Amino acid sequence: MNSLAIHAGSMFDGFSLSGPATVHVSGGRIVRVDRTGALPDDGSEVIDLGRSACLLPGLIDTHVHLAFDAGPDPVTSLAAASDSDLLAHMRAAARSALLAGITTVRDLGDRGYLSLALVEEMAKHPEQGPEILPAGPPLTTPGGHCHFLGGEVEGAAALRAAVREHHSRGCAVIKIMASGGHMTPDSVPAHASQYGLEDLRVVVDEAHRLGLPVAAHAHGVQAIRDAVEAGVDSLEHVSFLTGDGIASVPDLIDTIVRKGTFVSLTLGLDPSEAVLPPKGMDANTMAAHANAILDTYSNLHKHGANVVIGSDAGIGPFKPHNVLPHGVADLARLGVAPLDALISMTSLAARLCRVEGRKGRITAGADADLLVVNGDVEHDPAAVLDVQAVFRAGIRVC
Known part of the structure; x- marks a missing residue:
């Protein structure tokens, strides 16, 4: 079974924003999240998306x-x-x-x-x-x-x-x-x-x-x-x-x-x-x-x-x-912080849809459904529109 390590300069895990991170994926699931941002040397395929990239749950x-x-x-x-x-x-x-x-x-x-x-x-x-x-x-x-x-x-x-x-x-x-x-x-x-x-x-x-x-x-x-x-x-x-x-x-x-x-x-x-x-x-x-x-x-x-x-x-x-994704900007115009808008579209939405734990978050055991964007998701509502990569069940689709 192929293993994949996806690295980015920051990560929003469905709840909060943090610094450099590497998400390890195998069999369509997230198996480990390294918040030190270290790159693996275990033979995993590494996708390094750069310092300006931010990892998010799909x-x-x-x-x-x-x-x-x-x-x-x-x-x-x-x-x-x-x-x-x-x-x-x-x-x-x-x-x-x-x-x-x-x-x-x-x-x-x-x-x-x-x-x-x-x-x-x-x-x-x-x-x-x-x-x-x-x-x-x-x-x-x-x-x-x-x-x-x-x-x-x-x-x-x-x-x-x-x-x-x-x-x-x-x-x-x-x-x-x-x-x-x-x-x-x-x-x-x-x-x-x-x-x-x-x-x-x-x-x-x-x-x-x-x-x-x-x-x-x-x-x-x-x-x-x-x-x-x-x-x-x-x-x-x-x-x-x-x-x-x-x-x-x-x-x-x-x-x-x-x-x-x-x-x-x-x-x-x-x-x-x-x-x-x-x-x-x-x-x-x-x-x-x-x-x-x-x-x-x-x-x-x-x-x-x-x-x-x-x-x-x-x-x-x-x-x-x-x-x-345009909904982030719509909520910003209502006074909602971009990270709160992203919570609404990830972990909170997962709870409503009864897929909590499996969707809407980046953590071990969750599905490897990931979005990678370029920019400052904490302050710029448009950053979520600048898509660098999308992974569905661990498969890169763009």
């Missing part, structure tokens, strides 16, 4: 859609694609994420459980893409948000059965559309609830009984409140929408923090692409909404919420599948 995107093509109309594109064509696109999307240093993704909505086919492929060839933690088709009401993915279900018995089916197929997480959304024509608006508290409790109870976490798509205030009360593991988007705009709800933020519910903030934008307003919303209203949401995100962080970053990659040209 990044974790807690919310992607590999089935969406990041084009101007991803819903229409998806509907027109055959399963084989869609799977080919998903492979390319996964590869794009990997080359940016994103070595683990939670796919929170595909069509026909296609992401599970990729999971099988990449178990044999991990160098082809990130580890995928699939949700399969998200649970939604008939005609509800993203119903075209095939997860329409209503009623307690049917919801329990749907959770059991997702579990039996091998899904790693249950996704439920607690509120409406912006991408589905003729469905309920984003601020309106799709499922009430009792339905959410049914899903959470059944998922937790089977050992699966629950991610709730929740834009509306009532949907957020019900999802937290039901005990979901993560809130996706957390926009605090009402029919009149973005609400300030301090007591709900306090409840989120007190219960320890993760908030998966929708951040990370390609700065070269314009963000167009949703249908029916003008640019000024969208800008006001965006600023209000960012204020809410800032308050969640300031109050001590468990903040991770879910890019929602795939939903438009401004959300390519390699966009997550």
Whole structure:
């Protein structure tokens, strides 16, 4: 079995930054971390990436859609694609994420459980893409948000059965559309609830009984409140929408923090692409909404919420599948230190995704999923974009 020693001038291990380090890899795992930075003389292959290089755990995107093509109309594109064509696109999307240093993704909505086919492929060839933690088709009401993915279900018995089916197929997480959304024509608006508290409790109870976490798509205030009360593991988007705009709800933020519910903030934008307003919303209203949401995100962080970053990659040209690293700069604009942002994308995200210890950290026994960047990750949010190397299961992919 070939051994590899990767050396860099600094290392962020998922929790803190330190000086020169050498990470020893064998069989796809990290076997030893030498914080003296000494180079081995035991015959291991040595990759010395230089004094300006920083070693990081591979990044974790807690919310992607590999089935969406990041084009101007991803819903229409998806509907027109055959399963084989869609799977080919998903492979390319996964590869794009990997080359940016994103070595683990939670796919929170595909069509026909296609992401599970990729999971099988990449178990044999991990160098082809990130580890995928699939949700399969998200649970939604008939005609509800993203119903075209095939997860329409209503009623307690049917919801329990749907959770059991997702579990039996091998899904790693249950996704439920607690509120409406912006991408589905003729469905309920984003601020309106799709499922009430009792339905959410049914899903959470059944998922937790089977050992699966629950991610709730929740834009509306009532949907957020019900999802937290039901005990979901993560809130996706957390926009605090009402029919009149973005609400300030301090007591709900306090409840989120007190219960320890993760908030998966929708951040990370390609700065070269314009963000167009949703249908029916003008640019000024969208800008006001965006600023209000960012204020809410800032308050969640300031109050001590468990903040991770879910890019929602795939939903438009401004959300390519390699966009997550831009989230460091987005958080910096909210007053979050770059290292805290990296914690959100590594060790904390691993805890949410239930891969803690194996992903999101550099330590003996963890998977050898590594990102190497050039620059000062402690002070420069853009440093994470300057990729020098990516390793997936100990295999160098770029």
